[in-house]
Amino acid sequence: MLSSAGSVPASLGERVHELAAERVRPMVAGEIPLLSVELPEPFRAVFTTRWDSPHLSEARPFDLRDEAGCAARGILAGVLGCLAGGADPDPVLVSPQQVHGVRVAGAAEYMREGTKAPCDGLVVNPGLDAGLAALLVFADCVPVILVGEVDAALVHGGWRGLLDGIVQQGAATMTGPPGLAVIGPSIGPCCYQVDSQLTAGFRRRFGSEIVPREGYLDLWEVATKAAGEVGVARQNVVNPRLCTMCNRDLFFSHRADGAGTGRHGAALWATGV
Ligand SMILES: [Zn+2]
Numbered sequence: 120m121l122s123s124a125g126s127v128p129a130s131l132g133e134r135v136h137e138l139a140a141e142r143v144r145p146m147v148a149g150e151i152p153l154l155s156v157e158l159p160e161p162f163r164a165v166f167t168t169r170w171d172s173p174h175l176s177e178a179r180p181f182d183l184r185d186e187a188g189c190a191a192r193g194i195l196a197g198v199l200g201c202l203a204g205g206a207d208p209d210p211v212l213v214s215p216q217q218v219h220g221v222r223v224a225g226a227a228e229y230m231r232e233g234t235k236a237p238c239d240g241l242v243v244n245p246g247l248d249a250g251l252a253a254l255l256v257f258a259d260c261v262p263v264i265l266v267g268e269v270d271a272a273l274v275h276g277g278w279r280g281l282l283d284g285i286v287q288q289g290a291a292t293m294t295g296p297p298g299l300a301v302i303g304p305s306i307g308p309c310c311y312q313v314d315s316q317l318t319a320g321f322r323r324r325f326g327s328e329i330v331p332r333e334g335y336l337d338l339w340e341v342a343t344k345a346a347g348e349v350g351v352a353r354q355n356v357v358n359p360r361l362c363t364m365c366n367r368d369l370f371f372s373h374r375a376d377g378a379g380t381g382r383h384g385a386a387l388w389a390t391g392v
Contacts (some may be wrong), residue, residue: 131168131369136360142301143359149198154359156264156301161245161389162271163202164264166303167195168369168383192254195384199252203390210252210388213241217255219279223272223292226251240274240289245389256382258371259311259363261338262303264387265346269294273387276305278317281341282324290349300346300356303385304370307362308337311374 131145131152142157143166156164192212200209213226215238223240224232226248241253253273255262261276263286272289274280290297308331318330321341329340343356363370371380 134359134361134366134369136358139357139359142357148201149194151194151198153198154304155202156357158264158266158271158301159299161391162243162266162387163199163390164273164301164385164387165199165202166262166383166385169371169381195254195386196252199386199388203388207390208250210250212254212386213251214254214256215239215241217275219260219275219277221280221283221285221288223274223285223288225292226253239280239285240272240292241387242270242272242289242292243387243389244270244294248389252386252388254384254386256384257303257305257363258373258376258380258382259306261305261342262385263289263342263346264301264303264385265289265293265297265349265351266299266301267293267295267297271387271389272297273385276338276342276345278313278321278336278338281338281345282320284345286342286345287349296350297346298351298355300342300351302339302342302356302358304359304361304363304366304383305338306364306372306374307339307360308335309362310364311336311338 135143144155146155152168154166196209196212217239218237220239222238224238225242243253255275263274263276265272270293272293274285274289276285313336321329325341325344329337331337346356363372364375367375370383
């Protein structure tokens with residue numbers, strides 16, 4: 120059953136892991152149920168949920184001919200403007216084509232590029248990216264937000280990107296080292312069944328803890344270890360532990376729903392700048 124627009128399913132808050140509940144809170148904004156992520160000022164982030172219609176994207180979030188996706192992004196921009204208190208104009212959403220690569224760009228830098236090459240991570244710097252909000256879309260892959268003193272990054276971590284170093288690349292593109300990481304709704308160790316070749320590759324790179332049981336991979340632990348490699352202590356990794364496959368009434372799941380499923384979003388921006 121899909122959640123209806125305008126209401127947060129009563130159980131959404133209960134499903135957020137207690138260790139993340141202080142920073143990741145369910146709310147309704149502009150009739151859209153979402154998870155608001157409390158970050159150090161001036162940064163803000165949200166994770167959207169499945170909402171009735173229009174979806175953030177049916178398949179091609181970056182395609183301006185995708186009318187439903189465009190309409191949803193227009194609504195979302197308004198929601199982000201409201202969350203910022205309405206003092207700023209609604210931010211412009213920067214939503215690149217994602218290809219499971221490791222390219223990360225500044226939000227304004229990406230907007231200036233003529234080619235708009237695919238990009239799986241965006242950095243938001245309040246000084247350079249005023250008025251812009253990074254938006255990446257997901258259906259099982261892991262959204263990872265890194266927050267530092269000066270700027271913050273949002274990256275798209277599928278297995279390929281995590282193995283190839285998208286989190287590390289996000290940190291390297293920031294001005295200074297991150298001190299906080301947030302992992303968004305994504306497929307959990309409970310459901311992410313993969314072949315033995317893949318688990319072997321991850322085990323070699325990240326150690327045996329990322330294989331919770333044979334045939335399964337813990338991408339949350341991979342993201343946590345990757346964040347650790349760039350200086351984020353484990354206790355500063357916020358993970359609501361929301362598995363998209365277990366919670367497919369709230370989130371899109373490529374594994375559960377098939378290739379034609381929609382996408383929920385993660386948005387990151389700076390307010391009051
Ligand atoms: Zn699960």
